Amino acid sequence: MHELSIVISLMDQIEDVARVNKLVKIDEIQLETGVLRQVIPEVMQEAFESVKLNTICENAVLTILEVPALVVCNKCKSQFEPAIDDFLCKNCNLADVKTLKGNEIILKAIIGDK
Amino acid sequence: MMKVNVVKNVLKANDIVANENRKIFNKAKVLALNIISSPGSGKTTLLEKTIPALKEQKSIVIVGDLQTTRDADRVSGIALRAVQINTGMSCHLYANQVSESLKDLAIDEADYVFIENVGNLVCPGEFDLGENLKVVLLSVPEGDDKVAKYPTTFRVADIVLLTKSDLLGILDFDIKKVKDDIAKLNANVTFLEISSKTSAGMDEWIFWLKEKRSQSVGQQARFVTEE
Ligand SMILES: Nc1nc2c(ncn2[C@@H]2O[C@H](COP(=O)(O)OP(=O)(O)OP(=O)(O)O)[C@@H](O)[C@H]2O)c(=O)[nH]1
Ligand SMILES: [Mg+2]
Ligand SMILES: [Zn+2]
Numbered sequence: 477m478h479e480l481s482i483v484i485s486l487m488d489q490i491e492d493v494a495r496v497n498k499l500v501k502i503d504e505i506q507l508e509t510g511v512l513r514q515v516i517p518e519v520m521q522e523a524f525e526s527v528k529l530n531t532i533c534e535n536a537v538l539t540i541l542e543v544p545a546l547v548v549c550n551k552c553k554s555q556f557e558p559a560i561d562d563f564l565c566k567n568c569n570l571a572d573v574k575t576l577k578g579n580e581i582i583l584k585a586i587i588g589d590k
Numbered sequence: 591m592m593k594v595n596v597v598k599n600v601l602k603a604n605d606i607v608a609n610e611n612r613k614i615f616n617k618a619k620v621l622a623l624n625i626i627s628s629p630g631s632g633k634t635t636l637l638e639k640t641i642p643a644l645k646e647q648k649s650i651v652i653v654g655d656l657q658t659t660r661d662a663d664r665v666s667g668i669a670l671r672a673v674q675i676n677t678g679m680s681c682h683l684y685a686n687q688v689s690e691s692l693k694d695l696a697i698d699e700a701d702y703v704f705i706e707n708v709g710n711l712v713c714p715g716e717f718d719l720g721e722n723l724k725v726v727l728l729s730v731p732e733g734d735d736k737v738a739k740y741p742t743t744f745r746v747a748d749i750v751l752l753t754k755s756d757l758l759g760i761l762d763f764d765i766k767k768v769k770d771d772i773a774k775l776n777a778n779v780t781f782l783e784i785s786s787k788t789s790a791g792m793d794e795w796i797f798w799l800k801e802k803r804s805q806s807v808g809q810q811a812r813f814v815t816e817e
Binding site for chain 2: 480481486503561562572581584588589590
């Protein structure tokens with residue numbers, strides 16, 4: 477699924493960061509995934525295990541922090557956390573919102589050795 | 591041991607190329623549509639009906655499939671040009687696959703670029719290709735619970751087409767349930783029932799396409815004069 481695509485992009489970024497910071501071995505990767513991105517942590521972990529062999533991430537662990545969704549109603553401007561299948565504003569009974577949080581897939585930090 | 595704070599969007603590489611594609615579409619004055627659905631919902635059949643119905647307006651088709659050039663072959667006689675991208679392992683198109691194909695398609699000779707994504711109701715919705723609009727198909731045989739089961743893809747749709755509507759009388763399918771489920775996700779989604787077999791709903795679909803294209807090209811014209 478798309479977890480593999482995400483992990484492949486992630487590996488590219490890790491290699492860039494490692495090169496710039498002269499890291500030779502990565503111990504931990506901290507990744508934030510918004511719940512609206514349909515990333516399944518277990519599938520992501522499996523994808524990571526499959527691509528990390530023979531890379532600087534060979535012995536690294538992937539820590540996934542799920543970020544809850546937050547939206548703002550375009551009508552009444554109230555903010556709320558929607559359910560994945562329900563974006564109705566309780567005031568307006570209408571799903572017309574802007575997403576503030578929950579769409580991100582962010583590489584937060586890397587812990588490694590020089 | 592050293593901690594490096596990065597804070598980088600992991601999909602940035604794709605998003606950058608998608609934004610480049612969007613500029614190319616806008617400059618060429620085409621409406622680019624990313625067509626998403628489960629395998630077999632009727633994407634290619636719909637294109638086979640849509641392209642001739644657009645009459646003097648010309649279409650270019652980019653098709654993503656894991657294997658084969660079947661779908662591109664099906665539309666190559668009616669589209670101005672058609673190209674197949676074999677995605678191999680990937681269950682969705684990437685922006686850079688689209689940007690590669692755009693190089694020799696001369697899209698400025700067309701009015702529409704239809705990008706038929708790989709049949710899959712989850713992953714294609716996550717990867718911006720630079721399209722102007724997302725078209726999500728749900729076919730009657732798939733069942734009326736699919737919006738609730740795959741909400742994210744339907745939430746990002748600009749239009750949901752309920753395809754194979756000729757089968758509504760044959761299969762048990764609750765349209766109201768589907769409409770209610772979509773309304774819970776996004777009040778701004780257009781919903782149309784359509785059948786490529788009987789052509790029911792085809793006029794509304796063609797009208798929607800033409801309206802969106804003229805809105806989009808009109809905006810681009812204003813944008814250009816303001817520059
Ligand atoms: N009854 C009926 N069958 C249809 C309709 N549209 C498509 N079909 C049939 O559905 C099947 C799949 O149609 P395609 O157009 O190939 O579907 P697709 O979404 O392009 O499939 P993939 O590219 O493999 O994901 C074919 O056998 C079509 O003849 C329709 O409106 N009514
Ligand atoms: Mg097809
Ligand atoms: Zn509200």
